[in-house]
Amino acid sequence: MSDPFRQLYIRHGSSRRGRGPVTVTTIGEILHRYTERIPLSAAKKADLLDLCRLNIIQEKHHHLYRSLPSDSHARDRLPEPDITEDMDTDED
Template sequence: MRMTRRKDPYMIVPLKYEDIYDFKDLPKKNMKFREKDVNGKKIKWLKIRWLRYTKENPDCILFKYKMDDEFREMKVALTSTRGRATEEYQLIKKYTSRQSISAAKKKDLVGLCKKGIIPSEYHEYYKSLLANINVKDTLAETDVEEEKNDSYQD
């Protein structure tokens, strides 16, 4: 990522396992997605291109349909029958320790380091990855379009 722009490079913030939170139950416990924004206009969910959630205003989500539009606001906090916000949700960390990759994947990555395909500045990172023979490799589901394009090349 860092090497994608020579001029004005991206600022990269490496994440650690402690930085990952489990948001799976958050919407169920204290959020309600609305049909109308704070001005009473209908929200077109499929047309939203930009969502912004800020610490300063945690019961609202800002959104835009076009990048050059002004942000619109929707309230998402659940409220009690008396109109008060419900209690705050405590975020739960997703992982309690570093995650392992499959032994085969680590072997391939270390092999890429030895061949010089991965730059030497990253070798220590790849060599320090935890590997486990019980971890199963999983690949993301491919898009139908990708599969069609791949079949034409055969």
């Protein structure tokens, strides 16, 4: 019996209507794309550990955040903010 929640439908390429062929893949067939954990910037890890120290992040998750790799040379790679993020929505 097939478990429908253990399948992933992946669309490849595109055609004139924006729909390419679909591949059905089971979760176990997905390849790992990274061979090691990607480090956070040292500043981001420090901020996360501060949230742990202040108990904003639940204690049961502290071990995860403490174990995250960090690198002082790693850069945060955030996309440019959307123009709507800069707009003030308070109209008084």
